[in-house]
Amino acid sequence: MTSGTTPVLQQRRQVVVKGDQVEVLVKSRDRVKAHGEVFTPAHMVEQMLDLVRPELETGPGFVDKTFFEPAAGDGNFLTAIFRRKLAAIEKRYAPKMWPTESLFALASIYSVELLADNHSDAQTNMLGEFVAFHVKHKVKCSPKTNLFKAAQHLITANIQQGNTLTGLDAAGHPLVFSWWHRILNAPPTVQREAFKLSSLRNADESLLDFDVLPTYPPCRIDHVHKGA
Template sequence: MTSEKLIKSKERVQQHGEVFTPQWMVQKMLDVEGVKEACENIEATFLEPSAGDGNFLVAILERKLKAVTEQFSDGHWKTKSLFALSSIYGIEFLADNLEIARSRMLLRYLNWYEEFFHVYLTSKSDLYKSAMYIIRRNIVRGNTLTKKHPDYDTPILLNEWKRVKGSSSKVEKIEFTFSSLFSDGEEIEKGIPEGQMSFFDFEMIDEEKDESVSESVIIDIQKVHQLGER
């Protein structure tokens, strides 16, 4: 049995403190009371502030898509699965890890679709394009300590995908900065040391989105990729 690789190189450990969380520990953490239930709630939002190559992100997506498959019919799977996907956020400092995490998320989503519908999802479909669009805007490059991009003096930007009341498929896309999740430089969640942020129990509330950076847009979640074509 091949052992799981937890470091890529000694240099990366020394320079960035990069050590990956083993799968057994990921699953154990996600089985904690409260967290386990949130993973089965397609609307519960998670933020991983040090995403690495996506171990936690993929594991959370796996549990959410399992919940979608068990809770909803074929006719609702596409929309509900995108809502589940849109609830998972990640920030990663290293560019190569970021691309791996994004690719793993997309591949896991495609695998679930193929297992559910017994057909491949074409890259030309709205569903494929929208899944990729959501992943690339929810999992981004950044330094969570400075709350900025590692190479540029620009804030980390994220998007909220807020479900429109009265509609089963429309979302309001609201862009905001990562720094807006903090109040006067201090973490909103009490008991978390400065410079750290838990990805558990992450929720969007009005006060957190005061620092919006663009006008909101309402669109069907299966069509969100069109926003990138405008």
Template sequence: MFSEKLIKSKERVQKHGEVFTPSWMVQKMLDTEGIREDCENIYATFLEPSAGDGNFLVALLERKLEAVTQQFDKSNWKTKSLFALSSIYGIEFLEDNLELARFKMLSNYMEWYEKVFDERLSVKTGSYKSAKFIIRKNIIRGNALTKKHPDTDEPLVFSEWKRVKGKSSKVEWSEFTFVSLFGGQVNIERGIPEGQLSLFDLDGDGIDDITVKENSKPVIIDIQKAYQLEEK
């Protein structure tokens, strides 16, 4: 019988407390009332503050991509799938885990694309380049407790992908600091001690209570051309 590997080494457990969540538990958590419904909302945002090698992130993406095909016309799948992808955020401390999580997310997206469109997703297309860019901007290396990058000590920075009213494929992109999510009484009212955040604290239609990063100017762009932001 197949046994899922939950630790990479005793040393990593001792040094970083690294123990992976088994797939059956991931699915059970995502089936929780309230969470299950948000998983089927392609715009509902989620953050995994200890992403590991991407088990939760991939499970969320699978459900959201399924929702794309169930809820929208095929002509909209490319655009809506990128919106679904842009709603998933993750922070991971260990660099090897981060790269694996990003790889899994992109691979899962490409497999879905090939399945529903019956063709491989070319690396030259805007869909591929934008998917890769969104994953890199949303799933980042950092320490969720200090809210900083472990090497540079710089504040963690995410991208916000806000839908533009009346424009089905347009987003208003800007950057915000992770620490801006911890302002005011938000955490106290939710019963979350300062410095801690659960997987589901960003759920809902969009991200609330953020402060745009200083010197970050919002840019309106077609989400299928999101990769062009790298040049701005």
């Protein structure tokens, strides 16, 4: 690999080589023309996230501060946000709290992606970050564990394929997300409230259409997959 940052054209892909790292910025010219798809370089992602560092890492309630990415791509912003939250959780919480807080951090990150391959990559990358964090700390997180299943459920619910501008999913149905409210007097417990993405365009928060969508009983956040 070459040192420094070098743009390279490979099979119609625009990539950046930086040390041993390779970033794909453009998958194909056709995708740029059809969808305006150009990925943000990692260093620019980090610079932009530095601007909201209090919300991500240092401010009160940082774990539950929500972030919405309207065009997720392969999840480069999502994973960067999640990594910062996880690093802050390591510093500010006791190890026994890391599984619970990492799930709440995951529940705070939302996105929509138009293209199917990017959507799949974004979900896979987020789950990979979650599992890697717990494996590093020797916490069981195999596909058989509630921890893994809950994370997978949250990612599926929060990272969806569709069109942010129309508020519709790939099948033409309204995009439906969920708020995951932490119940303060029962820290591991969450209350799920579903809402349509289109309702966020209302200026009045009271107009979110919780009342016309399914309701869910409170449960432990590591059991959210059981109440799906």
